[in-house]
Amino acid sequence: MSQSFILVSLICCLPFAGMLMNLWLRKYVAYTSTFFLFIINILVFYFINQHETQIETSLIWFKLQSFSIELNYYINRDSILLLPVVSIISFLVHVFSIGYMAYEKSLSRYFNGLLFFTASMLLFVCAGNLIVIFLAWECLGLASYLLIGFYREKTEAGFAALKAMLLNRFSDLLLLSAIILMFAYYQSFNLKEIIDSQQTLPQLVGWMLLLGVLAKSAQFPLMNWLPSAMTGPSPVSALIHAATMVIAGVYLMIRLSPILPLSVLHGLTTIGSLTALLGALAATQQFDVKKILAYSTISQLGLMMAAVGIASPQAAMLHMISHAFFKAGLFLGVGALIHHLEENRVNKEINVQDIRNLGAPYKSYPYTFYTILIFSLALCGIPFTSGFLSKEYLLTQAWNSKNSLSIFYFVFIILTSTITVIYTTRLIVYTFFNKSKENFNSASSEKKPVFLFPLIALSIASFWWIINFNPFHADFYFFSKTTFTTPVWLTIGSTLFFPVLFFLAFRYFNSRDISNSPNQLLLQGFALDNLQQKLFVQPTLFIGNLFLSIEKKWIDGFIHVMAFATVLFSHIISFLDYWLVDGLVRMTYKASYTLGGWVRVSRSGYVQHYLFWFLFTAVLFIIWVLF
Amino acid sequence: MNPTYLIYTAIVLVAIGTALVLTRKSLLFILIGIELILNAVNLNLVAFNHLYPQNVNGQTTTLFIMAIAICETACGIAIMIQVARQYKTITPSSIQDLKEQA
Structure with a gap:
């Protein structure tokens, strides 16, 4: 067993150790173990980044006569980038949960779920074997099921968990078939061997793979489990949307992108672009704060998926990372707001997640407000945020790509981003600037460090410096240096367009009350529930x-x-x-x-x-x- | 003396004794009946001794038998006393242990 094998195993096993310890020691073990995890990941990140570009290490798991299934890890540049992101966000979510879940029962179950989720995601990121990938993939599904249905006393939570489970099972069946067919084709489960063989997948297998990741990454026909999953606790949503679960599908596609056939890539672009637009449209009509964010995630995931489709996995990766930070931040911020408002509401009947009831004066919750504002600006792609740079990268890749669908994708990114600005502004305005409502007392209780620390940490990670020192140049530090040039008109255009749009949308929404008659089709998320x-x-x-x-x-x-x-x-x-x-x-x-x-x-x-x-x-x- | 009368007498005694044994309700009379039958036998011994005038075996045996009969009667009475103690009665018809219990 090599040194690196032990190191990587440690990454995957630490959360499991935390789960075991959580059973005995209960208090604070969960976030302590994720803190160590975070530190180890940073160390791994540095060591590997300094010395090697990829690690491939294995251990024989079990043998079937002469054929052995290996437990192997394959860590390349993409996994190295994702490992610290997952562990940082997981750590912050754990810290946040201490405050957010303070009054809940069965905390041990909750933290075990979070740790299990983190462990599955880390294993998934490191896994270098299709069998292990599928194992981790299923663990993710199970963990999401357990956490979405955490509030067992709520009926809709149970149904939401069931819906997530069933839609994912439908996709997983196709993924499993694709994996078996891939084995038949390559005679190996080993990811590195498969990718190094340079052989393109057969069309059928490629399409099965594509359909297999649709549910997990909440793409168009199978995306409706994600808004329902909002019945789970907010920190869980943050973890699902930012660091685990939904990016798993995109990540798998990024890993396998060298061997995907062209038609599947086109399919990815089409489905991704469509999902991006539809998700953004649906977000504009929602009333539930968390559902707006859920549809926003769907739309951003569509952009990532489409980026893989135009043969630019780096762009997808970059957007995934920047999105992970600000989306986790948004969910935690909204969670904190919900938590504060629940303590200060006038009567118990007020649903604090419905923006028609909101109108919390932003001066009462300055920290929450400003951090949410930063995350929203990043989501909108306003200059000086990480979101601006990753979107810039996406646009540049779409513009420069030789792919026949890339112009189509380019237009979709701009459309989606425009709508994103609109719904984000709507969310901000109706949540914080709506002064006519008297639903909440003004007493402030937000200065709890467990709430503030994760929010501030994530808002620091939502600025341009996590991608590049130059706020207008989207070349990520850790990508191999390519000849990357953004057209000047594109930079200037997006620098001017999005802030102006943001300003106009702000003026528009601030001057009028919320429309009470939304488009039903969009509110229902294109009636996918009914269709299914x-x-x-x-x-x-x-x-x-x-x-x-x-x-x-x-x-x-x-x-x-x-x-x-x-x-x-x-x-x-x-x-x-x-x-x-x-x-x-x-x-x-x-x-x-x-x-x-x-x-x-x-x-x-x-x-x-x-x-x-x-x-x-x-x-x-x-x-x-x-x- | 013609022994024929003796024999007749013995027959009459046997008949009377048998009748007593079969019909009387009390064990005492049954015992008396048995004694009568026994004495009928004795009478027969005496009677048939006439066929052999040269000896008196019959008469002698009769004397012995009479002595033994006394003992036998004593035994019988002793049994009767035991029966009376056991069953509080000496009426055979109310002692039916040989029959299945109704």
């Missing part, structure tokens, strides 16, 4: 009912007839037994009894009678002897 209900749930129920009636009518009927026949037969047997077998026995004893009765008449019990009979016999005997 009609296409899958109802036929399944129909088939189920069909089988039920068949079972009731035929199988149960047969069983009933059998039971009746058995009982009838038993009655006949019992009748025969009583009258034939027992009757014979009874007849025998009755005959003996009767015969005995006849004989017994003479046995009266009187001594003198016996004597009489004796004498009588004796006389008869004498007579017989004499004559």
Whole structure:
């Protein structure tokens, strides 16, 4: 076992160790272990970044005759970038949860879920074997199921968890089939061997792979589980949306992008662009704060997916990282706001997640407000934020790409970004600047370090310096230096366009009340729920009912007839037994009894009678002897 | 003396004794009946000794038997006393242990 194997295993196993310790020690173990995890990841990041470009290490997991399945890790530049991001965000989410979940029961279960989630994601990021990848992939699904359904007493939380689980299972089935077919094609599960073979996947497998990641990354036809997943606790949403789960699909596509066939890449671009636009459109009509953010995530994931499709995984990676920080920040910020508002609301009936009820004066919650503002600006792509640079990178790649769909994608990015500015502004304005509502007391309680520390840390990570020192040059530090030039008109254009748009949208929303009649189609997220209900749930129920009636009518009927026949037969047997077998026995004893009765008449019990009979016999005997 | 009368007498005694044994309700009378039958036998011994006038075996045996009969009667009475103690009665018809219990 090499040194690096132990190091990488440590990364993946530390959260599991934390889970075990959490069972005994309970308090603060979870975030302590993620803190160590974060430090180890930073160390790994530095060492690997200094010395090597990739690590490939393995251990034989189990053997099937001559064929052995290996537990191997394959860490390349993408994984190295993602490991610290995942662990930092996980750490901050754990810290935030201490404050946010302070009044909840079963905290141990909650933190175990978070640690399990983190562990699965880290394993997924490091995994270098399709089997291990699938294992981690399923662990992610399970962890999301457990955490989305954390509030067990809420019915809708259970349904949301179930929906996430079922939609993901549908995709996972295709992914598993794709993995098996890939093995048939490459004769290996090893990711590095597969990628190094330079052979493009067959079309069919590529498309199965594409469909396999749709649900996990919340892409167009299977995206509706993500808004429902908002019933889980806010820190969980932050973790799902930023560091784990939804980026898993994009990440898998990034890893496999060298071997994807062209048609699948085009498919990725199309689906991603479509998802980006539809998600952004749906976000403009939502009332639930967290659902706005959920649709925003869907739209940003669409952009990443499409970036993979135009053969620019680096752009997808960069946007994934910058998005991870500001989206985690947004969810934590909104979570903090919800937490504060719940303490200060006038009566218990007010739903603090509905922006129609909000209107919290921003001066009462300055830290929350300013951090949320920074994250929102990053989401909008305002200059001097990380979001601006990653979007710049996306646009440049789309513009420079030779791909036939890249212009189409370019237009979609601009459209999506425009709508993103609109819904983000709407969120900010109605949440903080709506003064007409008297739903909340002004008492402030936000200066808790467990809330402030993660928010401030994430807002620091939402500025341009995490990508490049030059706020207008989107070349990421850690990417291999390519000839990367943004057209000057593009930089100037987006520098001017987005802030102006932001300003105009702010003016527009600030001057009018929230519209109470949203577009129903967009509010329902394109009625995907109904569609899936009609296409899958109802036929399944129909088939189920069909089988039920068949079972009731035929199988149960047969069983009933059998039971009746058995009982009838038993009655006949019992009748025969009583009258034939027992009757014979009874007849025998009755005959003996009767015969005995006849004989017994003479046995009266009187001594003198016996004597009489004796004498009588004796006389008869004498007579017989004499004559 | 013609022994024929003796034999007749013995027959009458046996008949009377048998009748007593079979019909009386009390054990005492049954015992008396048995004694009568026994004495009928004794009478027979005396009667048939007439066929052999040269000896008196019959008479002698009768004397012995009478002595033994006394003992036997004593035994019988002793048994009767035990029966009376056991069953509080000496009526055979109310002692029916030989028969199945009704």
